[in-house]
Amino acid sequence: MDRLNDKRIVAGVTVVAVMVGAAAMFFLxxxxxxxxxxxxxxxxxxxxxxxQIKQKFEVPTDYIQRIKEGMESEFKLGLSxxxxxxxxxxxxxxxxxxxIPTGHETGISYALDIGGSNLRTMKLELDxxxxxxxxxxxxxxxxxxxxxxxxxxxxxxxxxxxxxxxxETAESNNFGFTFSFPVxxxxxxxxxxxxxxxxxxxxxxxxxxxxxxLNNALERSxxxxxxxxxxxxxxxxxxxxxxxxxxxxxxxxxxxxTGTNASYIESKANIExxxxxxxxxxxxxxxxxxxxxxxxxxxxEPTEFDLTIDKNSPxxxxxxxxxxxxxxxxxxxxxxxxxxxxxxxxxxxRNSSYILTPYRFGTEFMSEIERDxxxxxxxxxxxxxxxxxxxxxxxxxxxxKELCHAVALRSARLVSGAIAAIVDxxxxxxxxxxxAIDGALFEHYPGYAGHIEQGLKExxxxxVVLKLIKEGSGYGAAIAANVMSSTE
Ligand code: BGC
Numbered sequence: 365m366d367r368l369n370d371k372r373i374v375a376g377v378t379v380v381a382v383m384v385g386a387a388a389m390f391f392l393x394x395x396x397x398x399x400x401x402x403x404x405x406x407x408x409x410x411x412x413x414x415x416q417i418k419q420k421f422e423v424p425t426d427y428i429q430r431i432k433e434g435m436e437s438e439f440k441l442g443l444s445x446x447x448x449x450x451x452x453x454x455x456x457x458x459x460x461x462x463x464i465p466t467g468h469e470t471g472i473s474y475a476l477d478i479g480g481s482n483l484r485t486m487k488l489e490l491d492x493x494x495x496x497x498x499x500x501x502x503x504x505x506x507x508x509x510x511x512x513x514x515x516x517x518x519x520x521x522x523x524x525x526x527x528x529x530x531x532e533t534a535e536s537n538n539f540g541f542t543f544s545f546p547v548x549x550x551x552x553x554x555x556x557x558x559x560x561x562x563x564x565x566x567x568x569x570x571x572x573x574x575x576x577x578l579n580n581a582l583e584r585s586x587x588x589x590x591x592x593x594x595x596x597x598x599x600x601x602x603x604x605x606x607x608x609x610x611x612x613x614x615x616x617x618x619x620x621x622t623g624t625n626a627s628y629i630e631s632k633a634n635i636e637x638x639x640x641x642x643x644x645x646x647x648x649x650x651x652x653x654x655x656x657x658x659x660x661x662x663x664x665e666p667t668e669f670d671l672t673i674d675k676n677s678p679x680x681x682x683x684x685x686x687x688x689x690x691x692x693x694x695x696x697x698x699x700x701x702x703x704x705x706x707x708x709x710x711x712x713x714r715n716s717s718y719i720l721t722p723y724r725f726g727t728e729f730m731s732e733i734e735r736d737x738x739x740x741x742x743x744x745x746x747x748x749x750x751x752x753x754x755x756x757x758x759x760x761x762x763x764x765k766e767l768c769h770a771v772a773l774r775s776a777r778l779v780s781g782a783i784a785a786i787v788d789x790x791x792x793x794x795x796x797x798x799x800a801i802d803g804a805l806f807e808h809y810p811g812y813a814g815h816i817e818q819g820l821k822e823x824x825x826x827x828v829v830l831k832l833i834k835e836g837s838g839y840g841a842a843i844a845a846n847v848m849s850s851t852e
Pocket of ligand 1: 479619
């Protein structure tokens with residue numbers, strides 16, 4: 365009896381043990397399952413925060429349309445004779461480039477290209493079949509000291525880089541100078557800097573002829589070279605694309621990089637403000653669209669972050685469009701928004717120097733973050749560790765990714781309105797037209813070109829071809845120097 369009871373007890377204990385074990389496994393598995401899924405499920409508070417981000421940076425179709433219309437009327441005003449009334453926010457600067465290359469030009473030319481903080485000096489050969497061959501290239505970056513110091517130091521530095529590539533006979537050669545800032549030109553080989561952009565503050569350059577400053581520096585250093593053509597980087601991009609017409613007729617050159625701007629081909633007859641008598645033919649116009657809607661915002665819809673960027677910039681109330689669009693500013697918009705999220709308890713890494721220091725969170729970081737398609741955003745995690753932001757939660761990573769996406773998407777959709785304005789201005793809405801684009805934002809930001817195309821389609825522009833042009837700004841200077849010096 366006792367033995368029977370013992371057996372029953374043992375059996376009972378075993379059953380209970382098995383049941384407890386099974387229950388434990390069940391709960392353990394369940395816990396594991398919930399912890400895996402919960403890492404990729406958003407908490408409602410984060411869902412709400414992301415919805416707010418999307419709304420804040422949204423550019424609906426009618427907003428793209430308003431950008432297009434607003435730009436077009438500023439283009440028109442910018443081309444007209446000044447009346448003393450409110451001037452256009454878009455300067456529409458004549459470039460005096462009135463010959464477009466055919467692709468058949470040949471010969472050696474030199475180019476000096478100053479973009480944002482990069483400087484390139486090149487010896488190039490035009491092959492007569494739409495291709496440019498680099499014979500020599502020297503790259504350097506313009507230090508913060510030079511960007512904020514005095515004119516002579518900056519131009520001596522530039523002259524030295526020219527000295528490295530020109531040869532003894534350079535004086536008789538073509539030299540194109542790409543200067544990527546707004547310049548008021550009265551002919552093809554000289555022009556006064558109107559105002560620095562993109563953070564440059566070098567003293568005693570605004571209001572001065574930059575070619576004269578450069579020629580003086582060349583003379584000081586005994587370098588035998590002379591600038592024959594001065595152009596903007598957008599003009600270089602247009603000219604460079606036109607030199608290889610295999611993809612169709614290029615109508616405009618656009619830069620989407622540190623800064624943003626566009627140039628296009630206009631009939632001289634429409635450039636009312638042009639003083640010269642000749643009204644036949646065409647001329648490339650450097651729009652300087654980055655200044656659109658400045659000094660007062662009336663079309664653009666800035667967020668509090670855009671307003672902070674403008675307020676703290678060395679060029680307050682200028683370049684409003686550029687500050688919402690270009691690579692110099694997108695990372696800073698994200699950083700400012702992250703600081704706000706940190707204060708509201710959504711992001712616990714506010715002490716990282718990348719979050720604390722203005723302009724330390726670069727637009728290239730956003731590209732890295734957007735590229736991660738993994739469920740748990742593991743690449744974002746790894747990337748953030750590289751910039752000293754450790755132990756992020758899935759919620760935080762997702763918030764950050766959505767923020768980057770929203771800021772870049774807004775930029776591209778604003779640009780689509782601007783490109784449509786140019787295509788319309790040229791009467792090319794219904795014909796295939798090539799818009800040549802250079803700049804890291806366009807070239808490297810994931811999905812960026814597609815967002816522009818989508819925006820264009822939404823407002824009925826289906827014939828625009830966006831063509832990536834690499835090195836266009838520098839090559840274009842060499843090509844323009846060749847074309848403009850030809851006697852034909
Ligand atoms: C300048 C333009 C330039 C653009 C792209 C802007 O900040 O004002 O002249 O074309 O940047 O580099």
